Amino acid sequence: MQFRTDPRTGKMLSALGLGCMRFPATAGRIDIDASERIVLDAVERGINYLDTAYIYSGNEAALGEIFSRNPGLRTKVNLATKLPLPRCRTQDDLGACLTRSLERLRTDHVDHYLVHNVTSAAAWERLASLGFEDWVLHQKEAGRIGLIGFSYHGPENEFAPLLDAFDWDFCQIQYNYMNEHFQAGTAGLASAAERGLPVIVMEPLLGGKLASELPREAKAELDAAKESTDPVRLALRWVWDHPAVTVALSGMDSLEQLMQNAETAERALPDSLSSAEARAVQLAKEHVSSSYKVPCTGCGYCLPCPHGVNIPSCFGAYNASFAHGRIQGMQQYITASGTMVGDAHFASDCVRCGACARACPQHIDIPRELSAVRRRLQIPGLPALVRLGTRIISR
Ligand code: SF4
Ligand code: SF4
Incomplete structure (x- = not known):
């Protein structure tokens, strides 16, 4: 060893x-x-x-x-x-x-x-x-x-x-x-x-x-x-x-x-x-990346979102769902949404204020892409379920 x-x-x-x-x-x-x-x-x-x-x-x-x-x-x-x-x-x-x-x-x-x-x-x-x-x-x-x-x-x-x-x-x-x-x-x-x-x-x-x-x-x-x-x-x-x-x-x-x-x-x-x-x-990386849908580099310039959305992690999970399968993307999405720390925030928390998009060097239309993340990775009722689960666990 x-x-x-x-x-x-x-x-x-x-x-x-x-x-x-x-x-x-x-x-x-x-x-x-x-x-x-x-x-x-x-x-x-x-x-x-x-x-x-x-x-x-x-x-x-x-x-x-x-x-x-x-x-x-x-x-x-x-x-x-x-x-x-x-x-x-x-x-x-x-x-x-x-x-x-x-x-x-x-x-x-x-x-x-x-x-x-x-x-x-x-x-x-x-x-x-x-x-x-x-x-x-x-x-x-x-x-x-x-x-x-x-x-x-x-x-x-x-x-x-x-x-x-x-x-x-x-x-x-x-x-x-x-x-x-x-x-x-x-x-x-x-x-x-x-x-x-x-x-x-x-x-x-x-x-x-x-x-x-x-x-x-x-x-x-x-x-x-x-x-x-x-x-x-x-x-x-x-x-x-x-x-x-x-x-x-x-x-x-x-x-x-x-x-x-x-x-x-x-x-x-x-x-x-x-x-x-x-x-x-x-080269393998480039092939995997070419299946990515949002050109997010994870720089974090768009953060913090006043509504707690973890923007780069949402896009990371979204991209992973195309490169490695939807289940992997959903797992990544749930982990990065803060569900385990009792402070969960999801793509659906975005109120489309646009503050983040103005800071993005990749010129990503962040609110629009977050809607796509929600549609692909967020099962209906997930935020309510997670918040209920967190309340039960913390008792
Ligand atoms: S547009 Fe959405 S994600 Fe961006 S800062 Fe506003 S609420 Fe947060
Ligand atoms: S600023 Fe743009 S590229 Fe950087 S993490 Fe946010 S969405 Fe991704």
């Missing part, structure tokens, strides 16, 4: 981390035996970073069961889980969520604790108003939290201010060759590196879309790169080619995937992509 140094703590982390969200399941129930085989094989191959979250149904408990079946396993890994913002209305809620995670995971501490899916400065301000900063300090002193970070799905221009809003130990961003200008993107990766923060990458394969659902022409470009013909290997190697990436998470749900990704990680050193491979990725 290749290990990379956490620039802040000096810890050595495996370049490949195991995303536990996709543990094998049968009829909606996690298969503990199959999941245990994956975790043990991952650790055997040198993976020392496991990622889960409070809201991944049954996931923390499954991992806790695997730890309890295998004495000594817990101490071999850096365990990451995440705080669910919609459940946190008071400082006591923060403590209750952490306690619940520790109980499920059958451990007394989390090595990497993340605020889950911060999508805006407003989400951070709400958290800060609960006394988050003092709370974290106290939990660190009590040894219940090792390092504190956040996962991010907001617009590019709000990422750097969030990095500076608190004394974070690490951050987690969505990053892959199609998302250089989406959410934190390459600029966000550089901002984190400038601040000496380790970066955990999620979605290096865009939820598997860069593995199995590439347009035919894009796949042909990758196949033509003789040194590495497999789209999965090339997409992962593109991520690890960036020295600022510390760990790339992959939700591996079979031993075969694990073996292939671990082998790839072994050799995927920073700056090791050949020029032929880099060119193949570039």
